[in-house]
Amino acid sequence: MDSAESTRHVFADTLAAFDATPPAPPLTTSEVADVVDCSRRTAYNRLEQLVEDELLETKKVGASGRVWWRSRPTTASQPTADLAHGSYESVVSDVFGTADVGVFLLDDDFDVVWINDSIERYFGLDSAAIVGRDKRQLIRETIGDVVAEPDDFAETVIATYDDNTYAEEFECRITAGNGRNERWLEHRSKPIETGxxxxxxxxxxxxxxxxKASERALREREHQFRSLVQTVDEYAIFMLDPDGRVVTWNEGAERIKGYSRKDAIDKHVSTFYTKTDRAENVPVRNLATAARDGFVEVEGWRVRKDGTRFWAKVSISAIRDDDGTLQGYAKVTQDMTDRRKHERQLRRERDLVENxxxxxxxxxMVFDTDGDLQRLNSRAKxxxxxxxxxxxxxSEVDLVGPDGQPLSFEExxxxxxxxxxxxxxxxxxxEAEATDGDRxxxxISTRPIRDDDNTxxxxxVCTDExxxxxxxxxQLEQQRDSLQHELDEVFARVDDAFYALDDEYRxxxxxxRAEELLGQPEAELYGQNVWEVLxxxxxxxxxxxxxxxxATQESQIxxxxxxxxxxxxTVRIYPSESGLSVYFRDITERKEDEQEIVALNRLNTIVRDITDAVIDQSTREEIERVxxxxxxxxxxxxxAWIANVNPTTNSVYSRIEAGVDGYIGDVSxxxxxxxxxxxGPAGRAIHTHEVQVTRDAFDDSAFEPWRDLARExxxxxxxxxxxVYEGTLYxxxxxxxxRKGAFHDGEREALGQLGEVVGHAIAALERKQALMTDTVVELEFRIPGFVEGAAPKSDADGTITLNQTVPIGDGIYLQYGTVTDDAVSTLEALVDELPFWDDVTITEQAVGDATFELRLTEPPVVSELASRGGxxxxPRIGDGDLEMTVYLPHSVDVHRITDVLEDVYPETELVTRHSVVQTDDTAKRVAEAFADDLTNRQRAVVEAAYHAGFFEWPRQSSGEEVAxxxxxxxxxxxQHLRLAQQKLLGELVASATASVGE
Incomplete structure (x- = not known):
């Protein structure tokens, strides 16, 4: 006898439940379970296996039931006989060898005799290593490690070995690992009694x-469904047992019927019916109908706990198990009282509409969608x-429009x-033709009637004669046309806006013209009160x-x-007994022009006074205060206020305020x-170097951050x-x-000139202070690879020396210098590549060196130094590098100059920085005269002439060429040159005389 022996009895018992003599009556799953004394699920699994082995046949009956029967006669050669007489090893092997049922076969010492492939797969075991081992030891040492609750598992299984007299069923969970999957298993075991x-x-x-997953999902769905049913309060949803007594009760039932769950449970469903319905046995009939047909739906009066009635829509569904046995009823009740009342109201309204x-x-008249008349009232007839x-x-009636033209049916x-x-x-x-007398x-008006889907x-059709x-x-139109014609003739000669009012100002x-200014047509204004319009x-x-x-009947202008x-x-009012005639003319443009002229004249006076005043100031603070x-x-x-820009914080800080205290501190x-x-205006002015305005702080969206300050x-x-002066922002x-709308074009232009005057004054003051200062800051800069970076295609041979820079206005400068013969091509390449080097003129070409004149437009470094008095x-360009020494007044921010250089030439290196003392008093006095006594044009003429070689012998440039x-x-x-020479020579002679006198 092999290891399948013990399993034989399980299926033999199940198969024996069927009569061996066909045709045997079919049995349900429950009937088989009762015969073999096992659970319905266990019986079902065994029956399925026997069907797969073709020992039984089955078919589905009803909604979820199933019956089983034997279709073949039982003989000694059948598997049942084999199972009964012990020769069923091949059957067990065929049935369980590769089936999804794991089998342990144990001898009377509870050693493992045989296991199938499913056991190996479920527990991760090897048959060769398992067969022959004590099952108790195997549980403790191996199987217990893969079971989720090993102690309970071991205790339950080993207990069957200690008392091998009963069958055992339980569920266990196998953990995942070492090639095995996590799974749930049902353990079923029983003693082997024969063989x-x-x-x-x-x-x-x-x-x-x-x-298990299905059961878990089912439990979750049942829980969700019960939670839903319990929380739904629009419907009373509850269950009845087969006798019609309440077994569940949701919140909707409690709300609608007035019974708490405690009060409702075990009450018969007839409790909720009226006395009349109970007397007529309606509750019992409804349950009987549901039991017979599976479902019944009715409407009628139901009674709440407090005795009040409500109109209910009730559905009752019979609930049966797989075998068709009645388990109870599901009942859903909806309170339809309001809807019934609404329907009755609709009927009354429909009757009213009919009347x-x-x-x-x-x-x-009412027409269908084909245009056929369905009904009409007596007035229409x-x-x-x-x-x-x-x-x-x-469609057969002929009609014409107001213009007398026939109307087709489509129109x-x-x-x-x-x-x-x-x-x-x-x-x-x-009417196209008169039916009786005049046409x-x-x-006619029409209204569409649509159904629920908007079709x-x-x-x-509503019609009135x-x-x-x-x-x-x-007749009224004729009278109006006549009056209008007369008025048009009178008012045609009136150019002003004009309107007439009656004695109640309508x-x-x-x-x-009045329509245009008032913004409404006469048809809308007619009859309105003037004060409502204005x-x-x-x-x-x-x-x-x-x-x-x-009141006085006197004109007002x-x-x-x-x-x-x-x-x-300008308003002119002419009264009459019937009302007023009002003429008014728009003089806004004239008034604004007058106001602008007055404001501009005042502003020009202010600007002139400020210009005169700043000239006499000796410090920047005094200029700003004035x-x-x-x-x-x-x-x-x-x-007003004056503020400077802080480049570190990207914000402005106050220098001077007037007419206000602390405003610049409050504003960001x-x-x-x-x-x-x-x-805002200040931020835009900083970037554009142009006057920026806000003409209405309460309406300009860009001024939103400061609107509250404007009110304050x-x-x-x-x-x-x-x-601003020479491109530098001071x-x-x-x-x-x-004033709302201040700072018109003329006013902005005058204020822009004021900014230029103040900028010029500050620049001149700083330049003068630089010339008069004994101690200056000396900075030595080096820009390695200058030629390669600016003009990469040129050679770096030779030397270029820049001697003097002369500003000639509008951001244009002339720069003079010398260039060695082998650096001329480099100079020309730099002119082609650098955006602010416009052109160069070689004024003298000799062996070795040449002089040149270079024209520049808004060169950033030169402009910044000139504006700062530096x-x-x-500057010298040699071996491809640029070297230069810069002198600055101590008041100038050195970092500003360094930043400008690095912005243009990123490779700039600051070699040295130290203070030096200017000791030549004569040069200082001449420099003061050059700075103070000469005009800008005179200084430019002298510098340009000098560096252009006008004073050389022979002259390198003529006066006309310099001009x-x-x-x-x-x-x-x-003329400028002679005046400049006179002033400078006068100062030079005076200085020489003073030196001799000492």
């Missing part, structure tokens, strides 16, 4: 992983002249609504003027600013154009004026006005 292994035990392990339809004084039962076809209201689905309102038509006029269902109204309207006439306050002087004119219209106007005070004291402005202004605080400090407009002037000592370089006439050049 070779009698006293042993057979253990079966069924893989129920999918079943209104019949008695309406307006002709009413009268209008159409139809007798009882007479046919009417809308009429009914056809338009049938085609477009849209309503038509008051389309006026006329009649009709007003056109019917069209209602308006013949009399049309005649009255015609519009009776408005001409075209929307002026009760205490507005205009009301007083109108009232005075009407005046000028005013109209807030509602936003214009200046400017701020003068602007703040002007009656057109409230206050950024230099970052992406920051909202950098998009009482200004309406502001301007930011850059203090600061920002902020000016504020209480100078460069003979052309300076873009001035020859006589002008010579």
């Amino acid at each position: 070779e292994y009698a006293g042993g035990r057979v253990e079966l392990y069924y893989d129920i992983t999918a079943q 209104l339809f019949d008695v309406s004084p307006t002709g009413l 009268d209008i159409l002249g139809l007798s009882h039962g007479e046919h009417y076809a809308a 009429r209201p009914l056809a338009r609504t049938l085609t477009t689905g849209e309503a038509v309102t008051n389309q006026v038509v006329r 009649r006029w009709f007003s 056109l269902k019917q069209v209602v 308006i013949t009399e109204l049309k005649e009255q309207a015609r 519009f009776t006439y408005v001409n075209d 929307d002026v306050a009760d205490d507005d002087p205009l009301r007083k003027q109108f009232e005075t004119a009407l 005046f000028e005013r600013f109209s807030e509602p219209l936003g214009i200046w106007e 400017v701020c005070d003068a602007l703040a004291e002007a009656d057109v402005y409230k206050f 202004i950024s230099v970052d154009s992406d920051d909202p605080h950098g998009q 400090y009482g200004y309406r407009s502001s301007a930011a004026i850059p203090i 600061g920002i002037i902020g000016v504020y006005s209480a 100078r460069v000592k003979h 052309d370089s300076l873009n001035i006439a020859g006589p002008t050049f010579h």
Whole structure:
């Protein structure tokens, strides 16, 4: 006997439940389970296996039931006989060898006799290493390690070995690892009572992983469903047992029926019916119908706990198990009281509509979507002249429009609504032919009627005869046309805006110009009260003027600013007994021009006074104080300030304020154009070097960050004026006005000139201070690879020396120097490559060296040094590198100069920095004279002439050539040169005389 012996009895017992003599009656799963004394699920699994082995047949019955039977006769050669007589090893091997059922076969010492492939797969065991081993030891040493709860597992299984007299069933979970998957198994074991292994035990392990997942999902769904049912309060949902008693109760049932769950459980369903229904046995009949048909749905009165009634819609479903046995009922009740009341109300309203339809004084007709008349009321019959039962076809009636042209059926209201689905309102038509006397006029309206899915269902047509109204309207139009013609002749000669009012200030006439200014056509204004249109306050002087004119019958003429219209106007009011005639003319442009002229004249005076005042100041602080005070004291402005830019924080900081205390400390202004605080007038002026304004702080979106400050400090407009000279920004002037719309074009231009004057004054002062200062900062810079970086295709041989730079205005400079013969090509290449080197002229070519004149436009380094009072000592380009020495006043920010150089030439190196003392007093005095006594033009002429070789012998450049370089006439050049020479020689002679005297 082999290891399949013990399993044989399991299937033999199951198969024995069927009568051996066919045809045997089919059995249900429950009947088989009762016979073999096992669970219904165990019986079902065994029956399925026997069907697969073709020992049984099965079929489904009902919704979820199934029956089983034997279809073949039982003989000694059948597997059952084999199972009964012990020769079933091949059957066990065939059935269990590769089946999804794991098998342990144990002898009477509970050693492992045989295991199948499923056991190896489930527990991760090897048959060769397992067979022959003690199962107790195997559980403790091997199997226990793969079971989720090893102690409970070992205790339960080993207990069957200690008392091998009973069958055992339980579930266990196998953990994943070492090639095995996590799974749930059902353990079923029983003692082997006969055969070779009698006293042993057979253990079966069924893989129920999918079943467990299904059960878990089912429990979750059941939990969700029960939670849903429990929380739904719109419906009473509860279960009844087969006798009709309540077994579950949700919140909806409690709300609708008034019974708590405690009160409702075990009550018979008839409790909720009326006495009449109970007397007529309605509850029992409903349950019987549901049991018979599976479902019943009824409506009727039900009773709450407090005795009140409600109209309910009830559905009852019978619940049966797999075998069709009635388990109870599911009942759903919905409170339909409000809906029933609503339906009854709808019926009453429908009856009302029917009555209104019949008695309406307006002709009413209803057409279907084909245009056929479905019904009409008596008034419609009268209008159409139809007798009882007479046919009417809308398409057969001839109608014309107001213009007398025939209307096709497609142009009429009914056809338009049938085609477009849209309503038509008051389309006026006329009979094409008179039915009796004059042709009649009709007003026709239509309305579409749609069903629930918005599909056109019917069209209602309303019609009224308006013949009399049309005649009255015609007469009124004739009278109006006649009056209008007379008025047009009178008012055609009036150029001003004009309107007429009656004695209650209502519009009776408005001409075209008045329509334009008031912003409404005469048709809309006619009959309106003038104060509703103009929307002026009760205490507005205009009301007083109108009232005075009407009361005194005296004309009123005046000028005013109209807030509602936003214009200046001249108003002339002429009274009459019937009302007022009002003429008004827009004089806004004239008034604004007058105001701008007055403001500009005042501003020009202020600018001239400031210009005169700054010339006499000896420090920058004094200049800024004069400017701020003068602007703040002007009656057109409230206050002013001057601020500088802090490059480290990208913000501005205050230098001077006038007319205000602490404003610049309260306000946040950024230099970052992406920051909202950098998009106001000051931020824009810093970037553009142009005057920037806000003409209305309450309306300009860019001024939003400072709107609250505008209210707090009482200004309406502001301007930011850059203090700029030769491209250098020295600061920002902020000016504020209480005027809305201040800082027009002329005013901005004057303020821009003020910024230039202040910038020029500060630059001149700093330049003068630089020339008069004994101690200066000396900076030595080196730019390695200058030629390679600026003009990479040129050679780096030779030397280029830059001797002097002469500004000639508008950002243009002339630079003079010398160049060795082998560096001429490098110089020309630099002119081609550097954006601010315009052109070069070789003024003298000799062996070895040549002189040249270089024209520059807005060179950043030269411009910055010139504006700061600095100078460069003979920059030199040699071996491809640029070396230069820069002298700056101590007041100048050295980092600013260094930053400018590094922005243009990133390879710049600061070699040395130290202070030096200027000791030549004569040179100083001549320099002072050069700076103070000479005009800008005179200085430019002297420097250009000197470095162009005008004073050499023989001359390298003529006066006319130098004049052309300076873009001035020859006589002008010579005049400036003579005056400059006179001033400089005078100072030189005076210095020499003073030295001799010492």
